[in-house]
Amino acid sequence: MATIFSPLRYPGGKSAIAPYLAALLRANNYSGRVFAEPFAGGAGAAVKLLYAAEAEHLALNDVDQAICDLWLAILGETEEFLKLLRDTPVTVEEWSKQRAIWEKPEHHELAARGFATFFLNRTNRSGILRGRPIGGLDQSGAYPITARYNKANLEKRILRLAKWKSRISISCLDALDFIEALAALPRPPFLFLDPPYVGQGRHLYMNAFGHEQHESLATWLRAHSRIPWVLTYDDHPIIHELYSWAHITQIPIRYSAQTKRKATELLILPPWVTVPTEEARPLCYS
Known part of the structure; x- marks a missing residue:
């Protein structure tokens, strides 16, 4: 079973994840460096970090050509x-x-x-x-x-x-190909991974993952200990099994007024990343 931990003073809710990511970057001396998202989508948290000068450059990737x-x-x-x-x-x-x-x-x-x-x-x-x-x-x-x-x-x-376009790069690669390329860099960026979820993946995503892809991602992340990363997933038994070697905590999620329900998602960190002890304070934007 994965280690269940509680990030100190985590503000709660996925909408508040950008301040926590900023605290995570600071705790690991990664503020002001490249912040990469292999499954970028709208990259809301990454953009907030760029505006707050917590990331120097965004490397955004999504296999979906439409994105x-x-x-x-x-x-x-x-x-x-x-x-x-x-x-x-x-x-x-x-x-x-x-x-x-x-x-x-x-x-x-x-x-x-x-x-x-x-x-x-x-x-x-x-x-x-x-x-x-x-x-x-x-x-x-x-x-x-x-x-x-x-x-x-x-x-x-x-x-x-x-206005920030000079600090944003876009690619349309398979996520594993993208992170393989990043791993070869002399100074790898910080990875924020939000892959297609297990439970509702095929209903929510144009490029859903099968079990083999979820497994391949977990295997790759475990094998590359020089790369710092944080991962979010749906709270599913398969994910607890695949990341039994990592630290896992739950994030409360409130869905839109149309669905009127609450749920939990998972925040996963590798053992070699320092969990922030400082309070995840609101970001100050440029």
Whole structure:
């Protein structure tokens, strides 16, 4: 059975993980270095660390080409992306058009491909790209399709992110290939891994893991003790078994108002990483 530990003064909840990661970086003398995410997705925590000067550079990777297109469009074609954001109506009819672009990306330019992914993420329930729009196709739900789509706020966030583009690199590799490449560097970055989950993986992710991939990741991480990392997973017996050699704690998760439920996820650290003893204080952003 894995060692169950309690990070001191952990603020609680996955939404608060960025301050804890900052404390973890400081405890291991890794502040101001490269912070890498093999399963980046929206990379919310990583971006917060960059803004707070806790990470010097972000190396973001996602095997899903749609996610990579989103990042590349925001960072490389910002003005065209923002024009799409301003001009595109947020309706179920438009949702169908953007869904069609996302399903057949080869027929569209980068900005359109990236924006389609962005549109679906902001208008679908729980942000799941293959899901259905908030409120349903008939908009009979408690929340409308526009519930998470404040154009003014989203534009500000995109502009801010684009200002930091020189400190963000994007790749679209298999996660194990990505971390293998990082392991070869003279000064490996700090890894934050949030892989596809075991229980609901095939429902939530376009590139879900099978048991062999979960096992391969655990084997690789155990074998590379010179690389510091932190891992988050769903609280599943398979994960406790695979990481019986590591430190595990539970994170309380509160899901959206639409699902109205609570759950727990796992935070996993290797034995060679120092657990922070300082309080995970709020970040101060540049």
